[in-house]
Amino acid sequence: MTFSRRDFVKSSVLGAVAAGVGAHAALPEALAENSQQGHASKEDSPKRPVIICAHNGYAYTEAAYAFLKSGGDTLEAGIRVVKGPEDDPNDDSVGLGGLPNEEGVVELDSCCMHGPTRRAGSVGGVRNIKNVSMVGRAVMEHTGHVMLVGEGAEKFAVAVGFPRENLLTDRSRKIWLLWKEFNSDRDWWEPGMADPHWHPPAPDSKPQADLWRDRIQQLQQRAADLGIEPEFQLAAVHRVLFPPTGTIHCSVLNDKGEMSGITTTSGLAFKLPGRCGDSPIIGAGCYTDQDIGSAGATGAGEENIKVAGAHTIVENMRHGMSPQEAGMDALKRIVRNYNGDMTKLRYMDMTYYVLRKDGAYAGVCLWEGYSPGNPHKFTVHDGTLRSEVATPLLKGYSQEWPPFPPIPEELKKDSYYLK
Numbered sequence: 437m438t439f440s441r442r443d444f445v446k447s448s449v450l451g452a453v454a455a456g457v458g459a460h461a462a463l464p465e466a467l468a469e470n471s472q473q474g475h476a477s478k479e480d481s482p483k484r485p486v487i488i489c490a491h492n493g494y495a496y497t498e499a500a501y502a503f504l505k506s507g508g509d510t511l512e513a514g515i516r517v518v519k520g521p522e523d524d525p526n527d528d529s530v531g532l533g534g535l536p537n538e539e540g541v542v543e544l545d546s547c548c549m550h551g552p553t554r555r556a557g558s559v560g561g562v563r564n565i566k567n568v569s570m571v572g573r574a575v576m577e578h579t580g581h582v583m584l585v586g587e588g589a590e591k592f593a594v595a596v597g598f599p600r601e602n603l604l605t606d607r608s609r610k611i612w613l614l615w616k617e618f619n620s621d622r623d624w625w626e627p628g629m630a631d632p633h634w635h636p637p638a639p640d641s642k643p644q645a646d647l648w649r650d651r652i653q654q655l656q657q658r659a660a661d662l663g664i665e666p667e668f669q670l671a672a673v674h675r676v677l678f679p680p681t682g683t684i685h686c687s688v689l690n691d692k693g694e695m696s697g698i699t700t701t702s703g704l705a706f707k708l709p710g711r712c713g714d715s716p717i718i719g720a721g722c723y724t725d726q727d728i729g730s731a732g733a734t735g736a737g738e739e740n741i742k743v744a745g746a747h748t749i750v751e752n753m754r755h756g757m758s759p760q761e762a763g764m765d766a767l768k769r770i771v772r773n774y775n776g777d778m779t780k781l782r783y784m785d786m787t788y789y790v791l792r793k794d795g796a797y798a799g800v801c802l803w804e805g806y807s808p809g810n811p812h813k814f815t816v817h818d819g820t821l822r823s824e825v826a827t828p829l830l831k832g833y834s835q836e837w838p839p840f841p842p843i844p845e846e847l848k849k850d851s852y853y854l855k
């Protein structure tokens with residue numbers, strides 16, 4: 437390969453400004469039309485039981501709801517939802533097959549709160565144990581602590597009976613290797629000059645769109661060389677260019693009014709070893725107060741920690757806000773932390789899942805989605821399982837970090853992941 441991420445970043449900042457992305461939009465003008473409105477049908481006629489979770493929990497929610505209806509515990513129901521993606525090697529945002537840290541090691545985070553007993557448990561930076569959602573619950577049930585991290589959390593998990601296993605699937609390893617090589621203009625990763633395909637770096641004279649096309653095609657070719665399946669190559673390139681944060685949160689309410697919440701993740705792809713985002717932080721990635729409600733988050737962990745998102749939302753509901761107003765207020769705090777500077781806010785996103793004790797709920801997000809036609813969705817079950825579109829605070833679509841020039845249309849058309 438003959439290109440570097442640093443070149444991309446340098447050239448694309450100029451591209452983004454030229455495209456008008458860099459304007460400091462005034463926040464009120466950027467507000468999405470429905471960001472100030474409630475959803476009467478959701479908030480005025482609530483039902484119970486209710487499960488609300490991130491979109492990737494959809495396939496597991498029907499069974500968890502049936503368990504809840506039969507009298508099952510609310511935290512166990514939540515775990516039955518999030519355990520699905522944790523066990524799925526093809527969900528590379530959670531558990532087995534999660535994208536690894538910069539050293540190629542999968543590190544998982546989770547936290548939970550059990551409303552009826554007002555307890556909490558959490559684990560951060562756990563290696564070699566797939567179901568960290570259950571390890572967090574075990575910390576809650578079997579220790580006098582709330583949070584264990586790293587080697588101590590792994591040892592504890594093994595002590596209480598969780599098996600050690602290799603969490604790095606072949607596909608996630610290859611995506612990590614592709615990322616490693618892509619970022620490798622200063623070290624010895626990627627094939628060297630002896631490789632028959634090596635050629636010196638191209639001069640930066642081509643138009644941006646051409647450079648972009650060349651670079652994606654080279655990355656895709658390298659993905660093919662590494663043996664990544666053809667139908668997943670563009671998705672792999674996307675993950676390399678824009679390391680994702682994926683996660684799942686689930687909040688649960690039963691017909692007695694008992695509530696629990698749980699969040700689990702492999703965190704930001706290619707993170708520094710030891711990095712914990714919001715997901716293991718009680719009050720950021722998840723918060724449940726049996727008297728009020730439950731909330732959780734997926735998205736930019738560092739931003740959510742700074743506004744203690746889930747706790748802020750539950751406190752807002754305590755003071756009378758509806759689920760949607762409570763979530764919007766937390767999103768506005770993220771906007772406030774950047775003084776409404778859209779040049780920065782463009783590169784982050786956040787979705788909150790909010791459930792009040794009476795069954796009213798909301799899904800809210802900072803931006804409308806990643807692109808037109810790809811809105812942020814969440815899963816809800818209140819007797820009917822469905823997918824709903826989250827209500828955005830801001831008009832428009834987030835751009836992923838780091839900044840890049842626009843992707844040529846012909847490269848987008850074949851892949852959901854490059855849209």
Ligand code: GLY
Pocket residue numbers: 681682683701702703704712713714715733734735736737738
């Ligand atoms: N929200 C997941 C993370 O940032 O790790």
